Amino acid sequence: xxxxxxxxxxxxxxxxxxxxxxxxxxxxxxxxxxxxxxxxxxxxxxxxxxxxxxxxxxxxxxxxxxxxxxxxxxxxxxxxxxxxxxxxxxxxxxxxxxxxxxxxxxxxxxxxxxxxxxxxxxxxxxxxxxxxxxxxxxxxxxxxxxxxxxxxxxxxxxxxxxxxxxxxxxxxxxxxxxxxxxxxxxxxxxxxxxxxxxxxxxxxxxxxxxxxxxxxxxxxxxxxxxxxxxxxxxxxxxxxxxxxxxxxxxxxxxxxxxxxxxxxxxxxxxxxxxxxxxxxxxxxxxxxxxx
Amino acid sequence: xxxxxxxxxxxxxxxxxxxxxxxxxxxxxxxxxxxxxxxxxxxxxxxxxxxxxxxxxxxxxxxxxxxxxxxxxxxxxxxxxxxxxxxxxxxxxxxxxxxxxxxxxxxxxxxxxxxxxxxxxxxxxxxxxxxxxxxxxxxxxxxxxxxxxxxxxxxxxxxxx
Numbered sequence: 001x002x003x004x005x006x007x008x009x010x011x012x013x014x015x016x017x018x019x020x021x022x023x024x025x026x027x028x029x030x031x032x033x034x035x036x037x038x039x040x041x042x043x044x045x046x047x048x049x050x051x052x053x054x055x056x057x058x059x060x061x062x063x064x065x066x067x068x069x070x071x072x073x074x075x076x077x078x079x080x081x082x083x084x085x086x087x088x089x090x091x092x093x094x095x096x097x098x099x100x101x102x103x104x105x106x107x108x109x110x111x112x113x114x115x116x117x118x119x120x121x122x123x124x125x126x127x128x129x130x131x132x133x134x135x136x137x138x139x140x141x142x143x144x145x146x147x148x149x150x151x152x153x154x155x156x157x158x159x160x161x162x163x164x165x166x167x168x169x170x171x172x173x174x175x176x177x178x179x180x181x182x183x184x185x186x187x188x189x190x191x192x193x194x195x196x197x198x199x200x201x202x203x204x205x206x207x208x209x210x211x212x213x214x215x216x217x218x219x220x221x222x223x224x225x226x227x228x229x230x231x232x233x234x235x236x237x238x239x240x241x242x243x244x245x246x247x248x249x250x251x252x253x254x255x256x257x258x259x260x261x262x263x264x265x266x267x268x269x270x271x272x273x274x275x276x277x278x279x280x281x282x283x284x285x286x287x288x289x290x291x
Numbered sequence: 292x293x294x295x296x297x298x299x300x301x302x303x304x305x306x307x308x309x310x311x312x313x314x315x316x317x318x319x320x321x322x323x324x325x326x327x328x329x330x331x332x333x334x335x336x337x338x339x340x341x342x343x344x345x346x347x348x349x350x351x352x353x354x355x356x357x358x359x360x361x362x363x364x365x366x367x368x369x370x371x372x373x374x375x376x377x378x379x380x381x382x383x384x385x386x387x388x389x390x391x392x393x394x395x396x397x398x399x400x401x402x403x404x405x406x407x408x409x410x411x412x413x414x415x416x417x418x419x420x421x422x423x424x425x426x427x428x429x430x431x432x433x434x435x436x437x438x439x440x441x442x443x444x445x446x447x448x449x450x451x452x
Contacts, residue, residue, distance in 0.1 A: 047356055
């Protein structure tokens, strides 16, 4: 095994071009488990810890946030919790403090596990993944097109994940996850909701309940159309939203739960997060709702 | 490969490190620092918790090469010679240690919590220690120890002012 240590983004891209089989490692919270248990023996590890560009984030001219792939969850929570509340909530459920000090959204995307906690809020927020190769430059991939299968993504072998882009929240955002306890839990299923009252739009993300993280498109369209944005939350709309979210899933029976349980739990999470979001919207008052 | 980094204030070098080796293995097996414990090797138990550049991490999930040039502080680096750190003393006094295997990780993680928050609330203590498993104590005495260490540290801080 080789250990490659690029000191800059340009060096990292050059290294990945030369050694496309090299496995990138940032926080190591997934990669090192596989190496410790001899599940994986990559020919080379590409250590990204020295690439300072990856651990920075910025507010861009178009109003979006560009967050480096190597910003650990702890910093996401501390520094961006107000602007990306849905993602910050998901980040708080990742592993333990020690894991959140090291783990990153870039690693979540790179591993592309359907159970990754970062995926549903990225989907609900319409995030875009910035990837780059030395040969072909930058590609901007909408996150919904990034996931191709269980632990498979649209990332080419010579590409690295540079950042994700997302709009700061313009309304309530929520994430909820089912697991056996509060810490160190791989999601049985998870759900993220984003309300954009100004545009009267709804975003969703379903985790750990299909081969890939996915949006519940029918549920989004239904809710955007049927929601009385200025009135009370209709119980029938709430129930139907839950059904449509559950319907978007394609879960399996496994050690963490059955498919039927996951569908049921998703409908509960959908209703619960929508209720929370709606209460926030009410509390914020009319000036916030048009914002 | 050769890896050089600072451990508890001393510059140390390890040779013939396998590229897939963890920081934990280097600390225990190559540098003679067995305080950090090796249990789950997957970040579940927290018994290998160390500081890496001032941030607590599971040493089993850090590739040794990633520590190159960086600063590591292990449980061995908390005491000042024979004088135990406040957290260590509190663990002894409160009976927060039974078999002792989880203790080094808990001590480092509690040390970090108190450094960062001063007087943590009970929910803050529980959250901070959520990644450190103890199978003996039921955690009550561990919580007592963290509360005691935090209270003493706060008192000292006030006395100094």
